[in-house]
Amino acid sequence: MQEALEDNRGENLLFNNYFISMMERIFDPIPICIIVVDKDTRVKMINKAFADYLGFPKHRIIGEKVLDIDKNSRWPYVFQKKQAEIAWKHTFENGHTAIVHRIPVLDEHGDILYGFGMVLFEDVEQFREIVEKNRLLETTLDYYRKELQRIKGAKYSFNCIIGNSTKMKEAKGLAQKAAATDSNVLLLGESGTGKELFAHAIHNAGGRRFYPFIKVNCAAIPSELLESELFGYEEGAFTGAKKGGKAGKFLLANKGTIFLDEIGDMPEKMQAKLLRVLQEKEIEPVGSTETKNIDVRLITATNKNLEELVEKGQFREDLYYRLNVLTIKIPPLRERTEDIDHLCEVLIKKISERVGKYVTKISKNALDIIKSYKWPGNVRQLENVLERAIILSNSCMIDCDDLPDYIKLKDKRTYNGPIKPMKDIIEEVEKEAIIKALEYTKGNKFTASKLLGISRSSLYEKMNRYGISIQKHLVSPS
Template identity: 65%
Template structure:
């Protein structure tokens, strides 16, 4: 086992040609792929088995910057963060997928002097074989439940939910109280406000946190398949049914929580069956006459007005009152005064880590634009905007130029009416330029498609691009 702390605090080691030669003699016969980088991310030493794995002659690799050999390498990011990545899944440029270590070696001042890397498993099949031989002695059902919990289990906690605005504090307080009960919870909020995060946190904050957390999007499953998804089916229940039948989501969530997202889109027929499950705490598989007792807490969410749907006959009123025991309203981003800054900081760190690009700052002007925007897509829209910006950044700071035009356009509108009345022509030209820029951005620079969308000829588009100096 590699001691990450011991490696990270090793004093700087001067790698002379003699020492590098000695290391090569030691590591070349070793059948595990190993690589050593200098502080500039250039390859100092690599053993033969790693060179062969990367499909490069060893002599050509030495001295090259690591991303010249593997453009997907995360070593530059590891050098920036100074944090080791242990047993990470990595897809190499040549198509191989392996499990790897990336470890920065720091000097006494905490600066990176070298990077050490090794491939633990050269392909995922090898990894799976070792697991199957040494670890997986459990039953198939137990393994399936563990995998389901890993894939669909609750990932988020109260610490994940960022914000100190009055409405957000109130929503978190109500959610914490709801978590301590076994009552059903109804989360109300616009799309992108973070209803799923609250559902995860409520489960993780409850006495059921060690039991399964199962998610179901009621709007994403066709009406004719929803019953079998929720309650399962017996073998031979219908044409195409799996041999042995299928376990439903409610049975998988037994002892834990089930999150029914977009509950307002559930068909009326299924609403009646769900109501019975909530009343009797039992399910009946498709094709079976036997009932199965279940102990499941239901957390549901919607961006619709269920009471209004009930008045229109599109949602059962009795089901609404069954679900509406603990109702929690999730505020929109516009209602969360003062939360933009802290959310932006958190999301920049999250997205940077996910895409392996070291960006940790945002300019005051760019932040000003974010504060001024009305965010109809809420937190999800903010995260998408920041991900786009981080992909465009060259250094480590998000600037206004990296933000979408629809967010920065406010300045154009404001300057048109800042007390200096401008000519109609200049306002029209500015609007025309903005429309072209936004459409080019939408089509990813495809000028033919842009011209079609704007309903102008391609030659006219080129003239306007030149006129307005659009890059």
């Protein structure tokens, strides 16, 4: 052993005959170009694939410095910097351009031991082809991922929620925090404020986004069918049950999210069953004696005051506290009028594309009327009003005449304080009195003016001022 060490003094022990022979046996059959060089950049091992690629016999290359074989070699630079070059584009002296790795191997002191190199792609075109195939695969995978989300998941994200008002920012911020957890979420808000939109967004931003998003409207399903709808049923569970039974919404939502809308309308019997599901994480289909484990994230919504329902005994207190882990209050449109401009802009574009009519904007006067209205139906009502206006519009812009009368009437009634101006009250009473008189007389303006105690000309003038039309107010002209 001592003699062997003496014989190899000044030479890296890694490159004794046994080591080189072993490396050749390992790497020669491999059809990938591989090379090993010592710290002086002399070739100590090269497999047949690489020798053939360079156009030299192996015995001609072994022992030579790499610059004598390929004057473009970067091994001296790699050893100088002691940094690997990964997937480096290199043009050899014979004209071949390839993608290569050059990796310096260091000892514990940071000194060069040897260098390992390989050709990753023997020509750049091969590399480009692989990249294109990979890009196509990524695109295809992304497409099917999106299709899976479209079929089984939620449609909307936080980008779909329009509004920069303080209250809307607070609601969105809380919802984004909720999305990062699996905790139950309770969405509170009037009809048309966008509770379902928030539910979609929370699911899409969370860790369950690639799993199902199942919606159930508790108020739309008869109480006697709600249990089988939520938990499913076994074959023969009741008259008319499907052969083979049916999976319930909770099972369909497994690993994903179930959204129970109008939870305040859930019957008390079902409230007890839902509480058990939340506690035990299992369901029992109708007609079955076995339970099934589920892993579901629950989002609920209501436009009712659950605390009041609890006090009245109409909603279980224990269920309320189970649901009320994260409560998000979605503001009504009248409390965020600063969002109306942007809402109208987005909705007009969306509706115009849907109905196929080119309308791009809204006049300032029409927008002022919209902003002064109280919107009891919130964004849903606003969207309906804008759709009607787009259909009726004779130009590319919505104007006051395109808005429904009740919106314009409300505009005249608006006031800033708790007391209406006397002028508004008088106009309101006058209009209602005229309409009732015309309905009573079936549109006979002469008789109506007599009943009201005003001249016929005054009646005509007030009808014009208030926009009263015989046809519009459902009376027959005489």
